[in-house]
Amino acid sequence: MNINPTDLLAELGAHQPRLDGAACRANPQLMDADVKGTALPTAIARAQAICHTCPALAPCKAWLDGLTPSLRPYGMVAGVLVRPGPQSSSGGPRAPKNG
Numbered sequence: 001m002n003i004n005p006t007d008l009l010a011e012l013g014a015h016q017p018r019l020d021g022a023a024c025r026a027n028p029q030l031m032d033a034d035v036k037g038t039a040l041p042t043a044i045a046r047a048q049a050i051c052h053t054c055p056a057l058a059p060c061k062a063w064l065d066g067l068t069p070s071l072r073p074y075g076m077v078a079g080v081l082v083r084p085g086p087q088s089s090s091g092g093p094r095a096p097k098n099g
Contacts, residue, residue, distance in 0.1 A: 017063045023054040024076070032075040037083060044081060051079035 024031045030047045033039040051057060061078035072082050 019056040022056040047076035
């Protein structure tokens with residue numbers, strides 16, 4: 001399924017919750033640090049720790065779980081690292097296939 005960028009942004013905006021008090025708003029670059037798979041493990045752990053202590057974690061997780069994989073934003077979202085490519089049911093990258 002291909003979706004053009006304008007439709008994708010409209011779809012994401014239509015389903016994006018307010019997430020009042022979201023901790024990621026104070027440090028958005030940290031939440032996007034590993035989109036390309038190049039961030040240090042300490043940066044990923046820090047982003048995940050921010051998510052796990054966030055007052056908006058529950059509605060953020062519900063929002064992420066309600067999105068189809070093609071509409072999920074990349075980066076740390078609801079304590080889950082979402083990267084480009086095939087996604088597992090947990091929201092993380094699928095393990096590479098052997099052989």
